Amino acid sequence: MILRKIVFVLLAFVPALPLLADGADSERDHVVVTLSDGTSVEGYIRQYWFDGKMFSKSNRKFKMSSTPSGSDIKEYTADDVKSVEFLKRGENGAYYPRLESRLVANPSTFKPGKVRRQFVYAEAHTAAGTIYWWNGYDSQRMQLGQIGISTIYGVCLSGDDVIIPFMTGNVISLNAMRILYKKKDPAFVDYVDKKILKGGRKMWDAIAADPSLFLDICAGYGK
Numbered sequence: 001m002i003l004r005k006i007v008f009v010l011l012a013f014v015p016a017l018p019l020l021a022d023g024a025d026s027e028r029d030h031v032v033v034t035l036s037d038g039t040s041v042e043g044y045i046r047q048y049w050f051d052g053k054m055f056s057k058s059n060r061k062f063k064m065s066s067t068p069s070g071s072d073i074k075e076y077t078a079d080d081v082k083s084v085e086f087l088k089r090g091e092n093g094a095y096y097p098r099l100e101s102r103l104v105a106n107p108s109t110f111k112p113g114k115v116r117r118q119f120v121y122a123e124a125h126t127a128a129g130t131i132y133w134w135n136g137y138d139s140q141r142m143q144l145g146q147i148g149i150s151t152i153y154g155v156c157l158s159g160d161d162v163i164i165p166f167m168t169g170n171v172i173s174l175n176a177m178r179i180l181y182k183k184k185d186p187a188f189v190d191y192v193d194k195k196i197l198k199g200g201r202k203m204w205d206a207i208a209a210d211p212s213l214f215l216d217i218c219a220g221y222g223k
Helices: 002-016 139-143 175-180 186-209 213-219
Strands: 030-035 040-047 061-065 074-077 081-086 098-105 115-126 129-137 149-157 162-168
Touching (some): 098 149, 115 213, 175 186
Antiparallel strands (some): 030 081, 115 129, 129 149, 149 162
């Protein structure tokens, strides 16, 4: 979890500060953006996708200019962008080199098919699917009147094109998966739920430490 904490600090607080015009500090924001039409644009991030002031727009848009202090600042949204790649890694691997624009499930009882396109980081990939993560507002804490920010993990199973959130911080919840698979394959969610419950606290802690283990559980369905 150390890497995510470092990334969070950078993404949440750097946007509020002016970027330096030269030196290594500006190079940490040097990226190549691949747009939805396949063309690429190189530049420097001026406002990150996770800005504490953005709330509902978090992980949805960012601002970039052609130079570290350029006046040609342009806004890009997750609908415009396919991926963002950092050209320089930070110390101790603090920067993830690639950000992707993907559909993430945000279902409810009345809108089970609701999704939104946003920026996410790929965590792990196997034949069963891919684990993604992003920093976001903790809805459970917000329901209690608190503003909390946590790392959220989601899974995109092989054959699907939508990421399904399954863990916020170290709290596993299959609510989104259960809503989405209610008609498609409810037995699959029951299988995953029972495997996690059977594993008890030890399984819970193991997945929190290594979210890719969730893919191993999913891969066991039907075997």
